Amino acid sequence: MTRGARWRLASALLSISILLTSANAVAGTIPIMAERFPSIPLSQIESLTTIPSLSVLIFVVLSNPIAKRLGNKATVLIGVFIVLIAGLIPTVANSFWLILASRFLLGAGIGLFNAMAYSLISYYYEGTQRQTMMGYEGSVNSLGNILMFVFSSILIGFGWRQVYLYYLIAIPVFILFWWGAPNDRQEKQPQADQEAATPSVGLGELLKGRLMIYALLVLFSMMIAQTVIVKISGLILTGGYGKIADGSIALAFLGVANMIGGTLYGQIFKLIHQLILPVGLLIAAVALFALARSQSLALTYTLTVVAGLSTSLVGPYLFASSAEIAGKGNETLASSILIVGINIGVFLTPYALSGLSHLIGSDQPAPILIAVSVVLAVIGALTFFMKEPDQQSQ
Numbered sequence: 001m002t003r004g005a006r007w008r009l010a011s012a013l014l015s016i017s018i019l020l021t022s023a024n025a026v027a028g029t030i031p032i033m034a035e036r037f038p039s040i041p042l043s044q045i046e047s048l049t050t051i052p053s054l055s056v057l058i059f060v061v062l063s064n065p066i067a068k069r070l071g072n073k074a075t076v077l078i079g080v081f082i083v084l085i086a087g088l089i090p091t092v093a094n095s096f097w098l099i100l101a102s103r104f105l106l107g108a109g110i111g112l113f114n115a116m117a118y119s120l121i122s123y124y125y126e127g128t129q130r131q132t133m134m135g136y137e138g139s140v141n142s143l144g145n146i147l148m149f150v151f152s153s154i155l156i157g158f159g160w161r162q163v164y165l166y167y168l169i170a171i172p173v174f175i176l177f178w179w180g181a182p183n184d185r186q187e188k189q190p191q192a193d194q195e196a197a198t199p200s201v202g203l204g205e206l207l208k209g210r211l212m213i214y215a216l217l218v219l220f221s222m223m224i225a226q227t228v229i230v231k232i233s234g235l236i237l238t239g240g241y242g243k244i245a246d247g248s249i250a251l252a253f254l255g256v257a258n259m260i261g262g263t264l265y266g267q268i269f270k271l272i273h274q275l276i277l278p279v280g281l282l283i284a285a286v287a288l289f290a291l292a293r294s295q296s297l298a299l300t301y302t303l304t305v306v307a308g309l310s311t312s313l314v315g316p317y318l319f320a321s322s323a324e325i326a327g328k329g330n331e332t333l334a335s336s337i338l339i340v341g342i343n344i345g346v347f348l349t350p351y352a353l354s355g356l357s358h359l360i361g362s363d364q365p366a367p368i369l370i371a372v373s374v375v376l377a378v379i380g381a382l383t384f385f386m387k388e389p390d391q392q393s394q
Contacts, residue, residue, distance in 0.1 A: 009124060010133070012180030015173045016076060017117050017137050018144035019083055022167065023052035023106060025148045026090075029160040036160065037096045048100065052107030053343055059111025060339050064332045066112065072123075072332075073181045076116055080174045082109030087167025106167075115339050117141075119331035120181075122323030128270060130323070134316035135265025142259035142312075146252075211325050211334060213386075214318045215341040220379060221281075221314050222345030223352055227372050228254070228288065228307065230349070235292070235300070235365035242297050250304045257308025264309075265316050274386070280313035281380030285373045292369035 067075040089102035121133045155163045233247025287307040294300045326334035357363040
């Protein structure tokens, strides 16, 4: 593969990560849409940002059999095209129910390529290159979040419909992927690769081994990350050292730190290999414990950056290692399992926080973050005993 082809491939694979969290792009329109549709309950209007996660879960599971029939490239392009069309429907639709249906369709499009944002990296790259690209994927995902909120904050000044124009970003993503990704339907795997490839295995077989542990790890990691996002503004307010807007600034620092951490991930992995998982988790635990006791914005911002940098090391390692465990040909299925864990973690977070607050006898942000940091430290300590994954670890 020529250098130009390698750059096109990398650009194509990373570009789709910009769209993975795009369902949140319209969160700021909720109050305006509540005024536009006064007869619709607020809870249903708020579901415009949550209902895509339901269809993402469904189509993440369906993406693997669809890709086997149509090919990876065609499946991703169909998903990106659906995101473009479904994302733009609210710019012209007058029916709330049509808008809600378009949001479900948006999640279906994202679900078609969500797992492939990780599995295609595992398919085309191996070893250190795979780990480095996984880090870049996390970085581009964070960049997508930053772009999303910047463009949304600008567009909302022109009206709620204009915010949905953000989904025009799917056009350059479609072109990049069409231009840079190989046509896998026409590629014939070399005989040597066919002999070395791991036979396709079923979902039940994959869930029996280490991959289930990784799914649980990514589930708990997502719950903890969501806890920080939900509690950071309240922590600053109850601490009496800032305003609610300062919480948004802290989250911006978190996003930038995640992006930087993803960029540096490959270099860090070269130094400490599988220790990157416990190190990332334990540093994050210490940062959250200190964050709960912070009494200044400067310290809170600093600790948020530390937490963002450390947690950005967890996801790339789990996705890259899951591909090693699943073996050639099973990358999308392995990624799908972890993505299901992520979405379940997001869904369960409010209920987990409610149960935790009852357990510790407080619903205040600081005690909850301290409890979460202790849980995270225990999980991090346990991961020290995990061996380097290999393709025979089923």
